[in-house]
Structure formats: structure tokens, C-alpha cells
Amino acid sequence: MNFELTEQQKVVRTSVRKFAEEVLGPNAPIVDKEAKFSWETKKELEKINAWGISIPEKYGGSGLDSICNSIVIEELARVCASTALTVTVHNSVAAYPIYKFGTEYQKEKFLVELATGKKLGAFSLSEANAGSDVSATETIATQDGDEFVVNGSKIYVTNGGVADISLVGAKYVSENNDKGFAILIMEKDMLGYEIGEPEDKMGMRGSSTTALYFDGVRVPKENILGSLREGFKVAMHSLDAGRIGIAAQALGIAQAAFEMSADYSLHRVQFGRPISKFQGVSFKIAEIATKIENARFLTYRAAWLRDQGKSFTKEAAMCKYYASMIGREVCQEALQIYGGYGYSKDLPLERFYRDVKITEIYEGTNEIMKAIISRQVLQNL
Amino acid sequence: MKIIILIKQVPAVHEIRINRTLGTVQREGFDAMINPDDEHALELGLSLKEKFGGEVYAVSMGPPQAEGALRECLAMGVDYAVLLSHHRFAMSDTLQTTFVLERAIRKLEPFDIVITGSKTLDSGTGHIPVQLSEALAIPLISQIYKMEIKNGFFIGERTYGHEYQSIKVKLPIIIRVDRGFNEVRFIPLLGIKQAFEKKIEIWNFDTFECPDEIDGCEKSPTKLLEVIDEKIIRKNVEIIGTNDEKAQKILDFIKKVHIQKIKSPLDLE
Known part of the structure; x- marks a missing residue:
């Protein structure tokens, strides 16, 4: 049993701490006060490769282990929790699931841009009537040929207002009337994809939290993450x-x-x-x-x-x-x-x-x- | 272009302890970092590489744990790292250090630019760049605030006493940078990943067939006699009254301190 961090993990800590104190430090009270997502910070984080911490280099990430990932989030949160939230959601529940469950096509198309920070990611499950109880999800994806037509809405979506790519949980009905729960990869410029007003929150005010509305959004079936039944x-x-x-x-x-x-x-x-x-x-x-x-x-x-x-x-x-x-x-x-x-x-x-x-x-x-x-x-x- | 950056690992600022018996900075068991001036040298080296292409070497002399500092250099983007480490190099003064560095740099010949910081946080002599320039017989360029490299020449501007000078020098040269020169990049996570996949070369006494004159312990002409802490005692004083009264009190105080100074035993009177 070894309770010591590796040399690599130590360097991650000292480097990210320095970055956080110098870059996030002066901004942290401002983004909180103004409830403003900072695009400048997003760009600075891109320079230190914070958008694909544990995603392999092959897909544009840094390929570091999960302990390094935790250290990065810990050090960012030590200075600006809002920034840490944006980063951890993007890394752990947007980029990582695509890496873990995505097809090669999905990795090439979505993961590389997420891991390099060209695009931001979100993950949305909660709805007005479904949070802890996922089975109560009302957003529905109905198959129509090679596409799924999605109707419904999500609330409290972290990165909702800034994400280009969102993983959305929905009940589905396939053409042969098969039913279940699926995760769909959606893009913000898809027709019928609407972003709600920013949530006025108690804390984490420098992060973007919004509702998402889907009004007949047509999602290609290649965008189902994993397989239909695996959602x-x-x-x-x-x-x-x-x-x-x-x-x-x-x-x-x-x-x-x-x-x-x-x-x-x-x-x-x-x-x-x-x-x-x-x-x-x-x-x-x-x-x-x-x-x-x-x-x-x-x-x-x-x-x-x-x-x-x-x-x-x-x-x-x-x-x-x-x-x-x-x-x-x-x-x-x-x-x-x-x-x-x-x-x-x-x-x-x-x-x-x-x-x-x-x-x-x-x-x-x-x-x-x-x-x-x-x-x-x-x-x- | 081949660029060599000299860096030193120093104790983290909040961790400096002096070994009173040896008169050296204690390094064991404390957090360490790259000497702050040297980070600016690294930044210059890396930005030159980005502009002109080539290879960047980071060279450091120190105990085995100085590998940590070189690992950070690799993470920042340096291509190769060399650690000069041997018991005969230990306890070297700046002259002995210069001898070792000179040999290491010669081994990397032909090179275009050697970049150093101005001084180290833990000893602060500032001797190395000057002595190296002499040992390698190449010009030392310092106090620059603007520079470019063109057709094998360094063309730049620097402050020189009360003047500003425009200078043009043929490569190879040594450039010495100060802290204000540039803004140092942050270490990227991908760099950290890759840094631990690279190898750090270790060169010792036998690597470049050091002559007997190299012996840090025995042959350093500089002997450190004593290390004393600098003690500054400050006292808060409240000065109350009208502005005129306050000014008078401050003036009285200055006069009093001044009189004490004249009465010091060092004074001729």
C-alpha cells in the first residue's frame, strides 16, 4: 500500500495550483458577483489542456490517470469552484462517456473537439418531474427512419448555456415499438434545440446552468451513445x-x-x-x-x-x-x-x-x- | 536552431533552510522548484523554438533529485534534458560550476544560443553567465528588452546604464534574462504526461573526461565562512496630532536616527 502521490501527480498539483492562483484567482470573486461565465478563462484552460484530462492523446486529451483528474479539479475548486464545475462536468460526464461508450465515428466527430476544448460539453438528465428518479423521464425520442425525433425538456443543465455538445437522456420508442432509455448526443445548432434562461443560483454563479428545450429535434441514429438498450x-x-x-x-x-x-x-x-x-x-x-x-x-x-x-x-x-x-x-x-x-x-x-x-x-x-x-x-x- | 537553457532547482521560497555547518542551502526533504529567473530563460528558449524551429535542451547541475526540475522543463516543452550530477560536482562554487557547465555545453556543440537566468534564488551571485561567457569565449547579452534572430545574428535592444543600446551580434551567444523580460507559460497537462515518457540524460564526471581540476569540495576557491540570517526588526508607532505636529514628529524621529548613526563606532567622528 502506497499513500504517496507519484512524481507526475505532484507536478500536476503544483502546476495547476499555480495556474489556478494566477489565472482564476483574480476572476473568481467577479464571476461569482456578476454570475458570468468567463470565455477568457475557457481559453486559458484550453492552453493547459484541462478539457481532456484523462482522455487518451489519440483523441486530443492528455491521457492522465483519474487521480490526476481529481487533483486538477481539486486545485481549480480551491480557487474557483465555478470553473472546477464547468471543467469536471465537461470531462467526466460529457467527454468521458463518449470515450468509454462511443463508436469510433462518435469519437472522431465529437470527442476530439471536446478533449481539445474546441467545444464544450454538457450532460442532462434532470427534468421538472425527474431527478433522482430517472425512470420518470418525460423527454421522448421517437424513431423516424434513420433519425430520432426528440421532444421534451431538461432543467438545471450544468454548462447548458455554453455547451456545443450535450448528452441527453431520453425515453425512446423505436420503429419496431421497442421502448427503453437512451443517451443521445445532441448539438446546439440542431433545429429545435433551445437554450433556456440562465438559472439564478445560490452558488457556482460563474458556471452556466440553464434549461434545454427540444422541439422535434431530429437526431441521427448514429448519435445514440453506446447502443439503444444501454442508455x-x-x-x-x-x-x-x-x-x-x-x-x-x-x-x-x-x-x-x-x-x-x-x-x-x-x-x-x-x-x-x-x-x-x-x-x-x-x-x-x-x-x-x-x-x-x-x-x-x-x-x-x-x-x-x-x-x-x-x-x-x-x-x-x-x-x-x-x-x-x-x-x-x-x-x-x-x-x-x-x-x-x-x-x-x-x-x-x-x-x-x-x-x-x-x-x-x-x-x-x-x-x-x-x-x-x-x-x-x-x-x- | 539549437538552444541550451541552464536551469537550477532551488528550494521553494517558503522552505529555505540553511545548513549552518556546511554553509549551504539545505535541500533534503523540502519542496523544490525551478529557479524563478530560469523560468524566464525557458520561456525565451521555447518561444524561439516556436518561431525558428530547432531543438531546446535544458541542462542542470545538481543532486539526483534535480531531475524533478528537469521533468518540469520537459513538461513545459523542452525537447531534451541533461542532468550533470556526480559527487565530484557537489559543493562547487561558481568557478567549479562554470568548469562543469562549460564542458557540458561543449559536448552539445554546435549550438546557437545558451540562455540563463540572472541569478539564483538560493545563492544569488549572478556569476555563472559572466564566467561562462569567458570560458566559452562567446558574447554575453544581458538587459535586453527586445530581440530577434536574423541570418545567424542576434539583433536587439538593451538598457545599458542610462542609455538604450541597439546591438547586433553573431551567434553563438549567451543570453541572460531577467524576471521582467517575458511572461512564463503555464505547464500544460499534456506536457506533464509526455514529460514522464521522456528520458533524462545523466552526465557525470566521466562523461566528459573531467580533468582533476574539477572537484567541488576540494578545489572551489570560494570558501563560505559564515551564514547569518538577515534580521529586520520593525515596530509600529502611532503618530497622533495635526498634520504639522505629525510632520514635526516624523522629522524629529529622522533626526534622532541620523544622530545615532553618526555616533556609530564606524564613523570617523
């Missing part, structure tokens, strides 16, 4: 991978809150001594440091299992559930250490707190994570 499996496997990214994101936000509050506790003097000398504060520091370490091990282990080609459904759910939960707790405690200053918009702690909350909700709520974990644990008894 649910494709969706679930993609979400497993996506969850490691969300855990890494929560971890990065928690790390930032921890570093700030620990540093503050050493310098804030009350009653004639730094507040770190009071156990009320130093124990908080101990608790949050331990929680972060714990979340990091869970996250990297899930990523490691994925790299080994082993099953990681349970571990992905565990790290997502745990890292997001402690992420919220860490931000809350870090803000408390800062007292009134933490509540001010002059400092990023309140942003961390708003940003981290969603990690308990999206890519499967933590309640769904617990359902997955318990099912996995109990069935193996």
Missing part, C-alpha cells in the same frame, strides 16, 4: 465517474476554507493571544483537518479503483457523499472561526459556503448516494 447503464456509469469529480470539487473548496481559517486563527488576537490558542478554535481546526484528509483518501481511492479498471460505484458514492458533507461542514466552521469577517462579502468564505452546498445535491443527492452505498454493502453480505 441507463451509460448514464449510471458516467455518473459514477462524475461523482469522483464532485468529491474532488468539494474537497478543493474545503481545502481553501481550511487554509484561510487556520492561517487566520494564528494571527487573530483576542484576549491577548492568537485565537488558535483557544481550544474552542484549535479543536475546530483539528476536526476540519481530519475530515479533509479523510475525504481526500476516499476520493483518491475511488479514482485509483477506476484506474485499475475495478468497480468503483460504491466508492464513488462514498467519496461524493462524504466529501460534500464535510465540505459544507468545513466551510461552516471556517466561517465561524472568522466571525463577522467571514460573513462579509469582502472575503471569499461566504462564497465557499454558498458554492459547496450544491455538492451535496447534484450528480445524485447525498440521499441517493446513501441508497447506492447501502444497496452495495448489503448485497455483498
Whole structure:
């Protein structure tokens, strides 16, 4: 057992940290305040190949392992969670599923442009009446010769307003009246594909979240990801991978809150001594440091299992559930250490707190994570 | 065009510790990074390659762990990396270092440009580029703010005291760059992937048949006698009153400090 990062993983961390601090740092409060997606940042991320982290070089990616992928997301989130979200969704649930399940045609046509960052990707499952319950999906794709005609809508689509390529979950009816759930690759310039107004969110305000409307969008049948019947499996496997990214994101936000509050506790003097000398504060520091370490091990282990080609459904759910939960707790405690200053918009702690909350909700709520974990644990008894 | 960039691995800024017995910077067990000035040398080398084509070599002298810094150079886009490492190179002063670097660079002949930073973060002598220019008998170009390469010549502008000079020099040359010269690119992830698939050459004492004069420990003419921490004691003082009163208080303070200085034992009075 080896708990050390490899030299390569270490270089990924130092390089991305430097990039994040210098490029994202000055912009992070602005994109939050203005609720604006930054296209300049998107271009800068293209220069460091952040749009195809684990996609093989052959398809325009960097071919790094999943632990490197987690480190990249963690380091981006440590500075700007909105950017980390855009990047992780693009990588884990748009580019990766096409790589994992796509046909050679789909890889050539869509993956290369995604992995190089020429185009942005999204993944949409949630609907007004379907979120945790995928079987309640109402978007429907009806086969008409060589095409599927898609009608319906999606909500809360991360990257919805900026993505060129979206993976869309839909119920299908084939020509021989076969029914099931499929994932379709859709392009934003397809006729009848409409993007909704940006969502006015509590956090992650620098990322684009919109609804998508499909009014008779004609999708060629070559755009079915995997095979028709595989849709649910494709969706679930993609979400497993996506969850490691969300855990890494929560971890990065928690790390930032921890570093700030620990540093503050050493310098804030009350009653004639730094507040770190009071156990009320130093124990908080101990608790949050331990929680972060714990979340990091869970996250990297899930990523490691994925790299080994082993099953990681349970571990992905565990790290997502745990890292997001402690992420919220860490931000809350870090803000408390800062007292009134933490509540001010002059400092990023309140942003961390708003940003981290969603990690308990999206890519499967933590309640769904617990359902997955318990099912996995109990069935193996 | 063949470009050689000299780089050094230094301790990360927040990690600098001095080994008081040896008078050297302690390197074991601490985070390390590429010397910040050298990153600008790398950037210049890589941008020249992008413009004119050719090959870029990163050369570093140091202990085996300096491979880490060379790995980063490869990740940034350098084609080949060479580490000069041997126990006879350890503890070298700038003259001994120059001897080793000279031999390594000669082994890479013919080259067009050698690029160095101005000084290192951990020793800061700035000797190497100057001494290398002498050892290799090629011109050293420094303080440049504008440059191009044309038909085997370096054509550029530089500050020189209170003047600006336009200069034209035939290659090969050594260019020394400062931190303000250019903006260093970030390391791309694809570069990191590929850097770990490349090989770092290790050259030692026997690689270029070093003469006996090369011996960092025994034959470095510079001996470090003592290393002392620079201590700056600052005190916050509150100055209260009207603007005139405040000005007077500051003036009184300056006079007081000045008088103390005159009374120092070094002063002739």
C-alpha cells in the first residue's frame, strides 16, 4: 500500500495550483458577483489542456490517470469552484462517456473537439418531474427512419448555456415499438434545440446552468451513445465517474476554507493571544483537518479503483457523499472561526459556503448516494 | 536552431533552510522548484523554438533529485534534458560550476544560443553567465528588452546604464534574462504526461573526461565562512496630532536616527 502521490501527480498539483492562483484567482470573486461565465478563462484552460484530462492523446486529451483528474479539479475548486464545475462536468460526464461508450465515428466527430476544448460539453438528465428518479423521464425520442425525433425538456443543465455538445437522456420508442432509455448526443445548432434562461443560483454563479428545450429535434441514429438498450447503464456509469469529480470539487473548496481559517486563527488576537490558542478554535481546526484528509483518501481511492479498471460505484458514492458533507461542514466552521469577517462579502468564505452546498445535491443527492452505498454493502453480505 | 537553457532547482521560497555547518542551502526533504529567473530563460528558449524551429535542451547541475526540475522543463516543452550530477560536482562554487557547465555545453556543440537566468534564488551571485561567457569565449547579452534572430545574428535592444543600446551580434551567444523580460507559460497537462515518457540524460564526471581540476569540495576557491540570517526588526508607532505636529514628529524621529548613526563606532567622528 502506497499513500504517496507519484512524481507526475505532484507536478500536476503544483502546476495547476499555480495556474489556478494566477489565472482564476483574480476572476473568481467577479464571476461569482456578476454570475458570468468567463470565455477568457475557457481559453486559458484550453492552453493547459484541462478539457481532456484523462482522455487518451489519440483523441486530443492528455491521457492522465483519474487521480490526476481529481487533483486538477481539486486545485481549480480551491480557487474557483465555478470553473472546477464547468471543467469536471465537461470531462467526466460529457467527454468521458463518449470515450468509454462511443463508436469510433462518435469519437472522431465529437470527442476530439471536446478533449481539445474546441467545444464544450454538457450532460442532462434532470427534468421538472425527474431527478433522482430517472425512470420518470418525460423527454421522448421517437424513431423516424434513420433519425430520432426528440421532444421534451431538461432543467438545471450544468454548462447548458455554453455547451456545443450535450448528452441527453431520453425515453425512446423505436420503429419496431421497442421502448427503453437512451443517451443521445445532441448539438446546439440542431433545429429545435433551445437554450433556456440562465438559472439564478445560490452558488457556482460563474458556471452556466440553464434549461434545454427540444422541439422535434431530429437526431441521427448514429448519435445514440453506446447502443439503444444501454442508455441507463451509460448514464449510471458516467455518473459514477462524475461523482469522483464532485468529491474532488468539494474537497478543493474545503481545502481553501481550511487554509484561510487556520492561517487566520494564528494571527487573530483576542484576549491577548492568537485565537488558535483557544481550544474552542484549535479543536475546530483539528476536526476540519481530519475530515479533509479523510475525504481526500476516499476520493483518491475511488479514482485509483477506476484506474485499475475495478468497480468503483460504491466508492464513488462514498467519496461524493462524504466529501460534500464535510465540505459544507468545513466551510461552516471556517466561517465561524472568522466571525463577522467571514460573513462579509469582502472575503471569499461566504462564497465557499454558498458554492459547496450544491455538492451535496447534484450528480445524485447525498440521499441517493446513501441508497447506492447501502444497496452495495448489503448485497455483498 | 539549437538552444541550451541552464536551469537550477532551488528550494521553494517558503522552505529555505540553511545548513549552518556546511554553509549551504539545505535541500533534503523540502519542496523544490525551478529557479524563478530560469523560468524566464525557458520561456525565451521555447518561444524561439516556436518561431525558428530547432531543438531546446535544458541542462542542470545538481543532486539526483534535480531531475524533478528537469521533468518540469520537459513538461513545459523542452525537447531534451541533461542532468550533470556526480559527487565530484557537489559543493562547487561558481568557478567549479562554470568548469562543469562549460564542458557540458561543449559536448552539445554546435549550438546557437545558451540562455540563463540572472541569478539564483538560493545563492544569488549572478556569476555563472559572466564566467561562462569567458570560458566559452562567446558574447554575453544581458538587459535586453527586445530581440530577434536574423541570418545567424542576434539583433536587439538593451538598457545599458542610462542609455538604450541597439546591438547586433553573431551567434553563438549567451543570453541572460531577467524576471521582467517575458511572461512564463503555464505547464500544460499534456506536457506533464509526455514529460514522464521522456528520458533524462545523466552526465557525470566521466562523461566528459573531467580533468582533476574539477572537484567541488576540494578545489572551489570560494570558501563560505559564515551564514547569518538577515534580521529586520520593525515596530509600529502611532503618530497622533495635526498634520504639522505629525510632520514635526516624523522629522524629529529622522533626526534622532541620523544622530545615532553618526555616533556609530564606524564613523570617523
